[in-house]
Amino acid sequence: MSHRMLHRLLVVFVVFSAACIDDVGDGLGYHACEVSQSSGWSGYGLALHHQEPKQCPVTFRYRSSTFETGGWITDNGTRNFTFAELVVRNSDNVQVKWTANSFYESVDQKWETNLFVNYPAATGAAGVSGFDRSIFRMTQWVSGQSGTLPSAEIKISYRSDMTASISGNATPQPYETGTWTASISGGVGPYEYSWYRDGAYVGSGESYTASVGNSRFPLEVHVTDSQGGRTVSSFYVATQVDCTQISC
Amino acid sequence: MRRLAKPFPGAGLLPVLIVAGLVSSCSSDPTGPKQVWDAGDIRRFLVDSLLSRLADSGTLILPLPEPGAYPQMLPGEAGELSLAAVKIAERTASFRDALTRQHGRPVNFASLVLHPRIYFAVTPYESLPEQFHNGQRNLYGPYYLATFLSGERAVVSVAVSAYGEGRARDGTIVFPNRTPLLTGNEFQLQGIPFKAEYSIPFAPELAIRLVGEATSSRIAEIPVLIRPRVTRAVQFAHWRLRLDRKVKAQVRGSGATRCSDVVYVGLAGKFFLAAESQPQSEVVPDLRGGPALSLEIRRGLPVDFEEAFLTPVPCE
Numbered sequence: 001m002s003h004r005m006l007h008r009l010l011v012v013f014v015v016f017s018a019a020c021i022d023d024v025g026d027g028l029g030y031h032a033c034e035v036s037q038s039s040g041w042s043g044y045g046l047a048l049h050h051q052e053p054k055q056c057p058v059t060f061r062y063r064s065s066t067f068e069t070g071g072w073i074t075d076n077g078t079r080n081f082t083f084a085e086l087v088v089r090n091s092d093n094v095q096v097k098w099t100a101n102s103f104y105e106s107v108d109q110k111w112e113t114n115l116f117v118n119y120p121a122a123t124g125a126a127g128v129s130g131f132d133r134s135i136f137r138m139t140q141w142v143s144g145q146s147g148t149l150p151s152a153e154i155k156i157s158y159r160s161d162m163t164a165s166i167s168g169n170a171t172p173q174p175y176e177t178g179t180w181t182a183s184i185s186g187g188v189g190p191y192e193y194s195w196y197r198d199g200a201y202v203g204s205g206e207s208y209t210a211s212v213g214n215s216r217f218p219l220e221v222h223v224t225d226s227q228g229g230r231t232v233s234s235f236y237v238a239t240q241v242d243c244t245q246i247s248c
Numbered sequence: 249m250r251r252l253a254k255p256f257p258g259a260g261l262l263p264v265l266i267v268a269g270l271v272s273s274c275s276s277d278p279t280g281p282k283q284v285w286d287a288g289d290i291r292r293f294l295v296d297s298l299l300s301r302l303a304d305s306g307t308l309i310l311p312l313p314e315p316g317a318y319p320q321m322l323p324g325e326a327g328e329l330s331l332a333a334v335k336i337a338e339r340t341a342s343f344r345d346a347l348t349r350q351h352g353r354p355v356n357f358a359s360l361v362l363h364p365r366i367y368f369a370v371t372p373y374e375s376l377p378e379q380f381h382n383g384q385r386n387l388y389g390p391y392y393l394a395t396f397l398s399g400e401r402a403v404v405s406v407a408v409s410a411y412g413e414g415r416a417r418d419g420t421i422v423f424p425n426r427t428p429l430l431t432g433n434e435f436q437l438q439g440i441p442f443k444a445e446y447s448i449p450f451a452p453e454l455a456i457r458l459v460g461e462a463t464s465s466r467i468a469e470i471p472v473l474i475r476p477r478v479t480r481a482v483q484f485a486h487w488r489l490r491l492d493r494k495v496k497a498q499v500r501g502s503g504a505t506r507c508s509d510v511v512y513v514g515l516a517g518k519f520f521l522a523a524e525s526q527p528q529s530e531v532v533p534d535l536r537g538g539p540a541l542s543l544e545i546r547r548g549l550p551v552d553f554e555e556a557f558l559t560p561v562p563c564e
Contacts, residue, residue, distance in 0.1 A: 051342045066420075072342035083383070083535060085432075100383030100432035100535050105480045107438045107448070107515065108350045114342065117431065118421065139535065 030071075032056045033154045036133070040150025045077020048136060050154060052116065060121065060128045060158035063228030069134045069156060070116030075103055079111045083139040086115040090132050091124030100139075122158055127230050131157040162187030164223045166235035173240050174214040180221075180235060181207040187225035196220040212239045287453035293460030295468045295492050308452055310470065313368040313410065316390055317375030320410045323366045326392035328416035330406035331362055333435045334396060335419050337404075343437060347404060350439030355403055360396040367393045367449055368410070369475040369485045372549035373530070381535040383432020386411050388532070388543065391436075391475055391482045393449050402447035407436040407482035438483045446516050448483045449473060455487040455513035462519065463511070464560035465491040474512075477551045478530075486512040486520060486553065494563040497521055500555040507563030512553060519558050522550035 028035060029049040033056035041048075050071040058067060073084050081103050088097040097119045103111055115136065124130050137151040168180030184191055194201060195208040198217045202208065208219070219235045289306060291299060301309050313320060321329075337343035338357040347355045373388040386409035396404040412434040414421040423429055440448050452471045460467065469490040476484040494509040499521065512520040529542040530551075545551055 049342050051340055068336075068340075072346060082533065085383075085535065087428075095428040098381070098428050098430050100381050100430075102383075102387050102433055102478055104436065104478065105484075106346075106350060107441070107481055107483055110349075112346070114346075114437075116336070116340065118423070119429075139533065 028152060031154060033134075033156050035152060036155050037151070037153040039152075041152070043077070044075070044081075044138075044150065046073060046075050046081070046138065046150065048073050048152060050134070050136075050152075053156060056155075057157040057159040058121070060160050060229065063122055063127055063230075064120040065122070066118045067121045067156075068116060068118055069132075069154075070114065071136075072114045073103075073112060073136075073138075075111040079103075080140050081138045084113045084115055085137050085139065086117055087135040087137075088117060088119040088132060089135065090122065091126035091130030094124065096120055096123060096132075121156075127228075128158045128160045131155045160186075160229060160231045162223070162225055162229045162231045164221055164231050164233035166219060166221055166233050168235070168237075170236065171238050171240055172212045175211055176239075177209065177211050178237070179207055179209040180219055180237075182221045182223060182233065184223055184225075184231075187223070187229045187231070190226055192224045194222040194224075196222070212237060215239060287451060287457045290453050290456050290460070293456050293466055295466045298467065298470065301470060306453070307365075308456075308470065310367070310452070313370075313390065316410060318385060318389065318411045320390070321392075321408075321412065321415075323368065323392060325415060326408040326410070327362055327364075327366050327394055329408050329412070329414065329421065329435070330366075330392075330394035330396075332416040332419055332421045333406050333408070333437060334360060334404060336421070337437055347437060347439035350441065351403055352439075352442040355439065356398055359398040360403060361398075363395040363397055363402075363447075365395075365451075367452075367473050367485075369393055369407075369449075369473040369482060370549065371475050372545050372551050373478075374544045374546060376532065376541065376543060379534075379536065379538060380532070380541070381432065382411075382413065382430040384532065384535060386433040387478050391485075393473070393482065393485065395440075395447055401442075402440045402444075405438045405440055405448040405483050407438075409434050436482050438481055444516065448515065449485050450487065450513055450515070450517050452487055454517065455489060458517055459489050459491070459511055459513060459519070459558065462558040462560070463491060463495045465493055465495060468492045468509075474549055484515055486514045488512055496559045496561040496563050497556040498559070500557060502554075506556070511556070511558060512550075514553070519556050520553035521556045523552035523554050526550050526552055 029047050031050040032054055048071050052068040052070050070086060075081055083100050083102055085100045087095055089095050097117050099117045101113045101115055103113045105111055122128055134154040163185045165183050166180050169178045172178045182193055193204050193206055195203045197219055216238050219237055222232050224230050303309055369391045371390045376385045376388050390410040392408045392410055394406045395402050414423045414434055456467050467489050471487045471489050473485050473487055475482050489511050491509045494507045496505055496507055498505050506521060508521055514520050527545055529544045532541045532543045534540060
């Protein structure tokens with residue numbers, strides 16, 4: 001076996017080893033979404049396998065779509081935990097779901113629970129561009145004392161399956177009147193359009209028509225479909241400004 | 249080969265669930281032990297007044313659940329929810345893994361059929377006040393137990409909280425439109441060990457036959473299924489059987505002899521007596537931040553049991 005092959009094998013081994021160490025380190029056996037906070041898992045023999053969503057970002061169709069989040073929690077250690085809670089908060093930090101399941105002894109003598117919820121996705125103002133959070137916490141109940149440890153917070157991000165694009169003259173002459181048109185792919189019609197020129201709202205409708213003046217400006221169209229799905233597209237209008245007359 | 253128990257006559261609304269459910273391919277594994285379903289003729293194990301409670305099929309007509317402290321779903325709704333829960337389990341890796349581990353081999357979801365008999369397990373706990381989290385109220389409340397078969401083999405047991413607010417719709421579970429929505433402990437799914445020659449729960453007719461044979465006594469009341477302590481899966485529920493006389497029983501482990509006319513049949517058809525010392529209450533933390541509550545345990549509904557050998561020896 002050549003040195004190069006040995007090196008490749010070693011790299012593969014190191015990569016796999018690192019993945020395993022990471023799984024154990026935060027107490028989470030699997031998580032497709034980013035873990036923004038995790039604490040208190042070590043020493044309890046607790047393992048949270050965050051099974052849903054299976055991939056992040058989650059493809060987003062429309063606001064309030066029902067998605068699942070949750071996982072399976074096994075306590076191989078102290079068996080001192082009574083409840084596992086899962087709170088779902090949207091991008092406005094509004095709690096949209098709070099489920100509490102008990103740990104219990106299963107028929108094969110495991111001490112475990114599952115936490116799965118359906119929740120209305122992306123109900124916060126940020127919608128598809130923001131993220132919801134799954135917050136897991138365990139409740140311990142020993143000798144009449146309750147506490148809340150450990151915990152984990154998982155960010156559920158979204159990806160819109162609706163896209164928009166703007167077509168029109170990108171390099172008009174000064175004071176020319178131009179028309180720019182939005183094209184939509186995906187989503188569910190009818191669509192609502194909001195046009196923004198240099199950040200200011202300038203109109204609605206599938207197209208925007210205006211004089212370009214003698215300035216260059218960004219044009220944005222914000223599209224909302226009938227289901228509340230949103231997407232944004234931008235376009236830069238580079239008016240052919242006469243640079244001999246004014247500074248450019 | 250023993251035949252599958254005929255459907256419970258009181259479950260007349262349920263055949264639609266079976267049709268709506270997962271279609272059986274009769275693919276039970278022929279190599280494993282056959283499960284015992286048919287208790288045969290149990291009339292000689294019943295007092296005369298209970299004979300009228302036997303359906304033509306030989307199964308007991310169990311009473312409908314009594315109203316609880318909170319709105320309670322009907323058995324048919326519990327069956328529909330159990331179907332939805334199994335559908336969710338089928339597409340969720342961790343559920344599939346757990347059921348496979350408990351069953352002892354992969355669960356063939358496509359072959360599962362909901363058994364038409366859905367049992368109601370009463371709770372030994374008094375009701376939690378309304379201010380407690382719904383997940384806690386469900387946990388301490390009554391449950392239904394539904395069984396899914398593959399061929400004649402019991403494969404998956406689903407416990408459905410009778411107080412749960414979710415309802416099955418188009419194969420999924422829909423909850424009331426509230427924000428925030430407080431839920432929890434609506435279901436407990438358990439894989440039934442492949443090698444087990446029993447269902448979960450044990451059929452009441454089989455419990456009657458086993459106890460009748462062991463004690464040479466007759467059963468004097470319709471059996472009542474009692475859910476276990478909240479620290480154990482609902483599938484550990486016990487049938488309470490009242491005999492027409494007291495018999496001697498020996499407590500397993502201690503060897504102590506006791507006399508009782510009430511015996512319990514638990515998982516795998518094991519016999520139990522109520523432990524002589526029962527807790528009066530259980531401390532429940534308030535997840536919503538209020539003070540913990542000492543929740544009373546109802547009289548006559550034990551939470552602690554001792555496994556026992558039953559004898560036909562009468563007691564004074």
